[in-house]
Amino acid sequence: MKQTIIILLPVLLVLVFGCKEGNQKNKAMQETASTWEIDFFDDFDAFNPENWQDQRIWVNNENHCYVPDGEFGTREVSDGTLKIKVVNIGEKRPCDNFDKHGNQHPDTEYVAGRICSKNRKEFIKGRWTARLRLSGNGEASMFPAWWLLGAQNNEPPVQEADENICWPMTGSGEIDIFEHHGDHMKDAFTTGAIVSLGECDKGDWESKRRNFPATLNEFHEYSVEWEGSDLVYRLDGEEVYRNEGEGDKYPEPMFAILNYAKITDSPMEGEWVMEVDWVKHEFRK
Incomplete structure (x- = not known):
């Protein structure tokens, strides 16, 4: 009987570990087969109103006025790229931007561009990527951004009946893919999720x-992608940061925003430019 056990034991070990290795190989093959597929791509040969619309809003005590239709060159497409700008026009002019409480922006000499894919291209989860660069960085007041917002956000433009949820509650959550704070940094960007504190207009900007x-x-x-329950942030395809478990807090469709803001009273001359080569969204096939 002992001899039989001795003979069968190696066989059993081979069977057990063979099955385990086989399962691991099958899992690896499944993960490899699960690829990203593009369902939205804009390479900015022109400004496409089926993909984007101007978003004119006063938030964050910004010093500029968002203007429509690329006035003063604040939003233009040339040489195959989109240029989003802040421009000093040299004299103060009235601004018709309002915040969500109905307050009107004061007169200002600064104008800027902001576009969003709200009610154009909205997606649940997946991966958003933009290829972009700045004409300069590290100047006071400079605040360009590439980010996502929940599609039920109640800030202008309000175009659907269900756009009644205040930031940053579920339905109006925020994910920042790229921000550059010229007041605080040079040759660096900020990325990560805004954590809702469970009340309107109350979010944690620091912890994530x-x-x-x-x-x-x-x-x-x-880029940012949902990988399981995590939000994964990448620079040129390489993971730089991960919000573990935060992906589960964004079940809603989200739209993309590209904007250039001026956020303090520091003076500026000329213009600042964020140049965008392309934007895409992908989903797991």
Whole structure:
């Protein structure tokens, strides 16, 4: 009987570990087969109103006025790229931007561009990527951004009956893929999720966001993807940061925003430019 056990034991070990290795190989093959497929791509040969619309709003005590239709060159497409700008027009003019409480922006000499895919291209989860660069960085007041917002957000433009949820509650959550705070950094960007504190207009901007180095005046790909329950942030395809478990807090469709803001009273001359080569969204096939 002992001899039989001795003979069968190696066989059993081979069977057990063989099955385990086989399962691991099958899992690896399944993960490899699960690829990203593009369902939205804009390479900005022209400004496509089926993909984007101007978003004219006063938020964050910004010093500029968002203007429509690329007035003063604040939003233009040329040479195959989109340029979003802040421009000093040299004299103060009235601004018809309002905040969500009905307050009108004061007169200002600064104008800017902001576009969003709200009610154009909205997706649940997946991966958003933009390839972009800045004409300069590290100047006071500079605040360009590439980010996502929940499709039921109640800030202008309000175009559907269900756009009645205040930031950053579920339905109006925020994910920041790329922000550059010129007041605080040079050759670096901020990425991460805004944590809802469970009340209107109350969000945690600190705990889930981090700063990372990048040569901002060169083109890079900035992306966020849902990987299981995590939000994964990538620079040129390489993971730089991860919000573990935060992906489960964004079940809603989200739209994309590209904007250039001026956020303090520091003076500026001329214009600031964020140049966008392309934007895409992908989903797991």
